Amino acid sequence: MKLSTNFWLAEFEHSNVAKRHTPPIDNRVPEALMNNVRKLATVMQSIRDHFNHPVIISSGYRCRDLNRAVRGAPNSDHLYAAAADFIVPAFGDPYYVAKSLERDMNKLGIRQLILEFGHWIHVGVIPVAEINRVLTIDDTGVRIGIHQPE
Ligand SMILES: [Zn+2]
Secondary structure (H helix, E strand, O other): OEOOOOOEHHHHHOOHHHHHOOOOOOOOOOHHHHHHHHHHHHHHHHHHHHHOOOOEEEEOOOOHHHHHHOOOOOOOHHHHOOEEEEEOOOOOOHHHHHHHHHHOHHHHOOOEEEEEOOOEEEEEOOOOOHHHOEEEEEOOEEEEOOOOOO
16 A cells, blocks of 8 residues: 555565564554554655655554564554654765754654664654654663764
């Protein structure tokens, strides 16, 4: 099912961990969360259009079992189909992607922006406290703002 010009529902459901799990984890987005994943796809499309380069999603929706398997935060926005982790390799390293998104996050509909371990970007579409809107998370902990990986 296509959710926007460049994004398919399958991209938000796909998970190698779910696929390889024994038994495999069924990570299909439930009907009750379809509105959330549509909103997420709209924001991801605005990000895709912002860079005009392919956006590669590594994690979108996570059911409880999958979130546990990947040791996700217990109340992660991924559980609600309201967050995606991704890279934009044709644009640049995740740090530069995050810096570029930070400047336009209101326009793009991004409610939370996190640079994680310098390796990928997490975007959430559920409002969070102002202090948690832009974060860098890595081995040194959580910092406010987007920072170069240590
Ligand atoms: Zn994430």
